[in-house]
Amino acid sequence: MAETNTLSVPDSRTKRSISGYTKRFIRKGTMLNLLYLPALILFIVFIFYPFLKGIQISFTNWNGYNQDYKWVGFRNYARLANDPDIGKIIRNTVIYGVGSSIFQNIIGLLYALYLNMNIRIRGLVRTIIYLPVIISSLIMGYIWYFFFQYQGGAINDILLLFQDKPVNLLGDPNINVWIITFVNTYQYLGIAMVLFLAGLQTIPKDYYEAATIDGAGPFSRFAHVTWPLLAPAFTVSMVLNLIGGLKLFDVIAALTNSGPGYASASLSTLIYLLYFGREDAGYAATVGILMFVMISAVSMISLIFLRRREVSA
Amino acid sequence: MKLSGKKLTVIPSLAICLVHILPFYILVTTSFKAMDDLSSKWIMPGYLYLDNFINAWEHARLATAFKNNIIVALVAITFIVILGSIAAYPLSRRQTRWNKFVYMLFVSALIVPPLTSLVPLYKFVVDLGGMNRYWGIILLHVTFHLPMTIFLYTGFIGTIPRELDESAMIDGAGQFGLFYRIILPLLMPITATVIILHGVSIWNDFQFSLFFLQKPELRTVTVALSSFFAEDSNMIGWVAAGSFMGALPMTVLYLFLQRYFITGLSAGAVKG
Numbered sequence: 374m375a376e377t378n379t380l381s382v383p384d385s386r387t388k389r390s391i392s393g394y395t396k397r398f399i400r401k402g403t404m405l406n407l408l409y410l411p412a413l414i415l416f417i418v419f420i421f422y423p424f425l426k427g428i429q430i431s432f433t434n435w436n437g438y439n440q441d442y443k444w445v446g447f448r449n450y451a452r453l454a455n456d457p458d459i460g461k462i463i464r465n466t467v468i469y470g471v472g473s474s475i476f477q478n479i480i481g482l483l484y485a486l487y488l489n490m491n492i493r494i495r496g497l498v499r500t501i502i503y504l505p506v507i508i509s510s511l512i513m514g515y516i517w518y519f520f521f522q523y524q525g526g527a528i529n530d531i532l533l534l535f536q537d538k539p540v541n542l543l544g545d546p547n548i549n550v551w552i553i554t555f556v557n558t559y560q561y562l563g564i565a566m567v568l569f570l571a572g573l574q575t576i577p578k579d580y581y582e583a584a585t586i587d588g589a590g591p592f593s594r595f596a597h598v599t600w601p602l603l604a605p606a607f608t609v610s611m612v613l614n615l616i617g618g619l620k621l622f623d624v625i626a627a628l629t630n631s632g633p634g635y636a637s638a639s640l641s642t643l644i645y646l647l648y649f650g651r652e653d654a655g656y657a658a659t660v661g662i663l664m665f666v667m668i669s670a671v672s673m674i675s676l677i678f679l680r681r682r683e684v685s686a
Numbered sequence: 687m688k689l690s691g692k693k694l695t696v697i698p699s700l701a702i703c704l705v706h707i708l709p710f711y712i713l714v715t716t717s718f719k720a721m722d723d724l725s726s727k728w729i730m731p732g733y734l735y736l737d738n739f740i741n742a743w744e745h746a747r748l749a750t751a752f753k754n755n756i757i758v759a760l761v762a763i764t765f766i767v768i769l770g771s772i773a774a775y776p777l778s779r780r781q782t783r784w785n786k787f788v789y790m791l792f793v794s795a796l797i798v799p800p801l802t803s804l805v806p807l808y809k810f811v812v813d814l815g816g817m818n819r820y821w822g823i824i825l826l827h828v829t830f831h832l833p834m835t836i837f838l839y840t841g842f843i844g845t846i847p848r849e850l851d852e853s854a855m856i857d858g859a860g861q862f863g864l865f866y867r868i869i870l871p872l873l874m875p876i877t878a879t880v881i882i883l884h885g886v887s888i889w890n891d892f893q894f895s896l897f898f899l900q901k902p903e904l905r906t907v908t909v910a911l912s913s914f915f916a917e918d919s920n921m922i923g924w925v926a927a928g929s930f931m932g933a934l935p936m937t938v939l940y941l942f943l944q945r946y947f948i949t950g951l952s953a954g955a956v957k958g
Contacts, residue, residue, distance in 0.1 A: 405780055405861050409773035412832050413788060419807065419829040420795050426806035437805065484702070492695035494703075500944055501703045504710075507940045507947060508933045509890035511908045515915065515929045516709045519716050519727060519922065527712050530726040559709075567952045620799045623892045626912065641801050641893075649897075654805045661802040669797050 424665075430658040437654035449659040458635045458643075463667075465550050466639045469557060470618035470671070476558040477614045478607065481565025486599075488566070489573045499570075503563035510560060514627025517556045518543075521628070546636035549629050553637060556624050561617060565610040572606030573599070608679040612672055619668050640664040713933075717926035738927035746914035746928050751907045752935075754899070757820060758906060759888045762827040766884055769828065770835030771873055775865050777836065778843035779851070789840065795833040800826075801893060808897055818901040826894055831884045838883075842876040843869060882943075882950030889936060907932045 431449055435442035453459060484502060488495055505513055520527045521542045529539040543549050576599065584594045622641040625631055631638035631646060638646065640660060647657035712727050719725070720735045742748065777789045800807070807826075816822025846869060854868045892908040899905055905913065911928050918924055940947050 405776040406785065408776050408865075409788060409836075412769050412773035412792070412836060415769070415825070415829040415832060416792060416795060419810075419826060420798065420803075421791075423803040423806040423810055424798065426810070427803040430805055437809070487698070487702075490695070491692055492699055493692060494696060494699045498699050498702055499948075500941070501706045503944075503948060504706075504937065504940065506951065507886050507890075507936050509892065509908050509936075511890075511892045511912060512929045512933045513709075515911070515925060516713045516933075519712050519926060520709065522922070525724070525727065525922070527727045530728060559706075564952065567948055571952065616797070616799075620801065622801065623908075626892070627915075641799070644801055644804055648805055648808070654809075658805040661805060665798060665802040668799055668802075672797055 427658045427661055430655055431662050433655045435654045436652045437648055437657075438652065442655070445655070449656050452656060453659055453663060458638075462635060462638050462640060462643050465637060466619055466621075466641075466664075466667070468550055468554055469621040469639055470615050472551075472554045473557040473561070473618040473621075474611055474614035476554070477562040477565045478610055480558070481562045481610065482569050482603075484562070484566045485569030485573055488570055499566075502566060505560040506563045508560075510557075510623035511627050513560050514556060514624040517552075517559075518628055521552055543629050544633055546633065549637045553621070553624055553628055554618075556628065557618060557621060560624075561614060565614060568606045568610045569603060572603045576602045604679070608676070611679060612675050615675060616668060616672055619664075619671065640667070713926055713930055716923060717930045719923055721921070721923055738923040739931065741921070742914070742924045742928035742931065745918065745924065746910045747902060747905070748907065748910060748928065748931060750903055751905055751910035754820075754904055755889060755906045758823055758827065758895075759885060761820070762824045762831070762888050763881055763885055765824070765828045766831050766835050767877055767880060770832055770880065771839050771870065771877070772865070773832070774836050774839030774843055775869060778840045779848075789836075792833045792836045796837065800830050804897065811898060816898070818899060818904050820904070823894060823898045826898065827884075827888050827891070830894075831887070835880050835884065838876055838880055839873065842873065846872055878946060879950040882947055886936065886947075886951065 432444055432446060433442045434445045434448075484498075488499060492498075523529065523539055523541045523544065526539070526542070528542065532540055542552060580598050580602075581594055584598050589597065619639075620641055621639050622645070625637060625639055625642050629637045631642045635643065635646075640663065644657050644660050644664070647653045647660060715727050715730050717738050718735055719727075719731045720733075720737070723731060725731075773792075777785055777792075811817055811822050811826070814822070816825065850868055851864055854864050859867060890908065891906070892912070895906045895909045896912065899909055902913075911925075911932050914928055915925050
């Protein structure tokens with residue numbers, strides 16, 4: 374490392390009247406590390422410490438308010454394993470994460486391929502598809518609420534042309550989970566699109582020409598040139614959307630408020646409901662640990678798995 | 687591609703736009719429709735009716751909410767930029783084993799969703815007296831956005847040639863002077879990215895603000911809208927008008943600074 378010679382120039386103003394230790398400290402450039410001290414303190418106090426504290430709370434029956442609580446060992450974890458709702462909530466979380474991610478990537482890729490062609494009003498198309506990304510997902514949820522609501526919803530207005538009764542779309546657990554996935558997909562597919570578009574623009578034109586000379590048709594060009602070279606963009610987009618979906622909170626709060634019951638809850642909204650709704654802080658902390666393990670595992674596995682098929686362009 | 691072929695692409699292009707703009711169309715019809723007008727949301731009202739906007743503005747206390755949003759976002763972004771850029775400088779230029787470890791710590795925080803430690807964090811902020819205070823929410827926004835900021839700045843400083851440092855040193859600049867006079871001015875492009883990336887996320891934040899700003903006079907726009915929706919969910923026109931106004935500032939900014947938004951937001955993605 375070059376740091377020893379670049380930073381060994383002594384500062385003449387501070388040279389005098391300080392102890393030898395401090396002098397060495399300054400000369401080595403260790404002083405410079407003071408610059409990240411504020412950030413490090415904030416990190417330790419508000420991220421690292423609460424994280425450890427969360428592990429501790431998960432072994433107690435704390436209600437979130439009282440000063441006294443008891444150690445309960447692994448009881449919260451046993452409860453988690455036997456919770457009749459947890460299977461469904463994990464399933465929902467996976468649908469929100471994996472489901473939206475798959476849809477976002479497929480549609481985002483198609484749009485990127487389309488926009489990469491020589492088409493009309495390309496700028497307008499890109500602007501409009503990307504627009505929801507910058508809007509609050511809570512507001513986006515409300516906007517779609519006007520579509521899916523029971524009384525006077527835009528979708529039901531159409532359904533009523535064909536049948537007598539409106540459908541309670543947001544109240545049906547078999548439908549609302551997919552509506553939430555759809556809204557999340559709609560909002561963030563612009564990110565996948567932009568990532569793929571950037572990826573497409575890095576592929577040299579002569580690769581396609583070479584493939585065409587070798588007799589490759591459009592599909593084989595896509596399979597053998599485009600697809601492998603898009604792998605880095607695909608990795609980023611997949612992991613990003615996965616994590617975003619697994620953490621989903623705002624859209625659920627706007628559309629169904631996790632209901633009916635816990636039917637459309639994700640782990641995020643469950644933690645919120647347990648803590649603020651049921652004053653079950655110990656158990657909420659346990660669910661937090663589960664969510665942490667799940668998200669880190671998913672992002673690690675998908676990174677390793679997806680990196681394997683990357684080739685360098 | 688033939689000229690006629692290119693002209694024809696206007697049809698799929700417009701179709702895509704139409705599908706994606708549909709929710710905003712419904713938002714507009716709903717927010718401009720009078721309460722006693724029971725026609726379908728698909729139908730644009732043929733009259734000008736602004737009561738929804740007036741009611742939403744007053745009942746959701748949007749004036750206060752916007753003020754809170756601006757204060758929180760501006761102060762938080764200022765601290766994020768300052769603390770992030772100065773922290774990245776030693777992490778990028780002095781890669782000792784210890785500093786590499788510190789950098790790894792920051793980056794590892796990128797995968798921890800804040801909500802997993804909601805319980806201890808909430809208790810901790812309550813104990814500190816940061817509940818329903820600007821500084822409480824600002825501190826949290828700053829902390830949870832710093833890892834990404836440090837990540838972006840460290841990568842960017844790494845691309846600035848070290849020869850620049852050395853020649854400045856020869857000219858007599860100290861380490862801190864070097865950072866302030868040579869490195870800092872070069873950080874403008876990445877600073878724009880950081881401001882947009884985190885500005886959008888803080889402006890639109892709902893989770894943190896919901897937990898830590900519960901007093902009506904401190905609510906930010908999203909929290910104000912959500913409590914408004916909980917109380918007046920049958921006044922759908924009001925909710926629509928409120929959502930309309932809530933989404934407007936970011937949308938206008940986006941339409942004017944679109945290029946910066948798209949590159950800024952995807953820079954975070956590409957490097958994340």
